Amino acid sequence: AQTYRRARRPVGGRQGPPRAQSAGGAAGSAGAAPRRGRGEQRRRRHGGERLGHGDGAAQEGPQRGPGQVQAGAAGQNKQHFITKNTAKLDRETEELHHDRVPLEVGKVIQQGRQSKGMTQKDLATKINEKPQVIADYESGRAIPNNQVMGKIERAIGLKLRGKDIGKPLETGPKGK
Numbered sequence: 001a002q003t004y005r006r007a008r009r010p011v012g013g014r015q016g017p018p019r020a021q022s023a024g025g026a027a028g029s030a031g032a033a034p035r036r037g038r039g040e041q042r043r044r045r046h047g048g049e050r051l052g053h054g055d056g057a058a059q060e061g062p063q064r065g066p067g068q069v070q071a072g073a074a075g076q077n078k079q080h081f082i083t084k085n086t087a088k089l090d091r092e093t094e095e096l097h098h099d100r101v102p103l104e105v106g107k108v109i110q111q112g113r114q115s116k117g118m119t120q121k122d123l124a125t126k127i128n129e130k131p132q133v134i135a136d137y138e139s140g141r142a143i144p145n146n147q148v149m150g151k152i153e154r155a156i157g158l159k160l161r162g163k164d165i166g167k168p169l170e171t172g173p174k175g176k
Contacts (some may be wrong), residue, residue, distance in 0.1 A: 002050075005045070019150065043152065079101075098143045099143070100140055100141060100142065100143060100144075101136075101137050101140050101142045101144050102140065102143075103140045104165060104166075105137070105140075105144075105160050105165060106137060106138040106139060106140045107138075108158055108160060108165055108166045109134070109137055109138050109152055109156065109160065110138045111166075112156030112157065112158040113134075113156055114157075116156060116157075120134040120135055120138070121134075121150070123155055123156070126155050127148070127151035127152060127155050129148060130149075133148065134152075146161075149161055153169055154169070157169050157171075
């Protein structure tokens, strides 16, 4: 008794012999017209004019026949195009970043909250914010927002802005 092995097939792909491709694109039925590329369809729609990108960007090269157009750097291995501004950017040493809440303010928030016997979650609920917002303000990670700072000031009764940080908040009628 002979045992026969099953023929191995390539993993993931089409089974069977490779199909012949026609010049116009993917193979179809015997009487199908060759598929047109996007550029050719565009030219047919726009009266035969070649549509490139920018002034004189479309070029017919020695390897490209009539109707085959390369626009800009398409089809080339120029992913990292160096511009004139690169040197200017390299010379730029200023780091741009948002200001954060000072740690002094974070400590005042924490002390004021603890003196009122509130947790971060309680304070957050009282001012209609998420607990993570309070945690960020206390740790100095938050970007200061005057609305949020005002709500926290009123909730804990301490000033968080200006030169009197940590002093009791004067509660009086708002004058307009």
